Amino acid sequence: MAQSFIFDMDGTIFKTDTILERSLEDAFIHLRSLNQWDSSTPIDQYREIMGVPLPEVWEALLPDHSNEIRAHMNDYFLERLIENIKSGKGALYSNIKEVFSFLKANDCSIYIASNGLTEYLSAIVSHYQLDNWVTETFSIEQIDSLSKTDLVQRITEKYKITDGVVVGDRLSDIKAAKENGLVAVGCRFDFAREDELSQADKVVDDFSELKQLLQHI
Structure with a gap:
């Protein structure tokens, strides 16, 4: 039976850590050049909050900075992420294209729902x-509430x-x-947490397991 699959992007399809540290270091080098930062790049802190919308990232990483500086860093970081993607420094998780091809061959529809910004996702x-x-790819930018639940609801209503x-x-x-009344599949990848995965209906360690999952839905 044909199914609809809605995928997260960062930490699910795209190995964000392949460009994350590089791009964040670029951003904080820039922040130091503005005399707005004088310590190491908070990569570990970012890993802890990985997956939240970028504006929330900068509120967490720069709690004592102005909104103007946060907005500037948000834009600069996004530029560095996109440049690193376009220059081929990122990577997809294993078996992504193989599984996508399998799903399409079985008449499944594939969508992306991400907390990433539109320009980043497009890259x-x-x-x-x-x-x-x-x-279709959906960005959290399309939802005023910045809620992944509302974003998925947007997809279910549209399609x-x-x-x-x-x-x-x-x-x-x-x-x-x-x-939204859908099946929850957790990916035990780089940024996953066991306490969160325990709430999923099914957990996979590799994308290829989705082939077997389709047969049991």
Whole structure:
């Protein structure tokens, strides 16, 4: 039976850590050049909050800075992320394209719902030609509430999805699935947490496991 699959991007499809540290270091070098930072780059702190919308990232990393500085860093960091993607410094997780091809061959629809910004997501989709399989990519920018649950709801309403699966690595993905009446599949990848994954209906260690999952839905 045909199914709809809604995938998270960072830490699920795209190995964000391949460009994360590089881009964040670039951003904080820039911040130091503005005499607005005098210590090491807070990469560990960012890993702790990985997956939240970028404006929230800068509120957490720069709690004592002005909104103007946060907005500037948000823009600069995004520029560095996109440049690193376009220059081929990132990577997808293993078996992504193979599984996407399998799902499409079985009449499944594929969507992306991400806390990433539109320009960033477009760079990934374009560089890796994901639009060969993905029907549409949705960014948290499209939702005033910045809620992954609301973003998934937007997809289900637009495409009239009543049966489907949300695949992601964090609690926001799992909640988005359950609060929209969909199956929650957790990915035990780089940024996943076991206490969050325990709330998923199914947990996978590799994308290839989604092939077997499809047969049991």
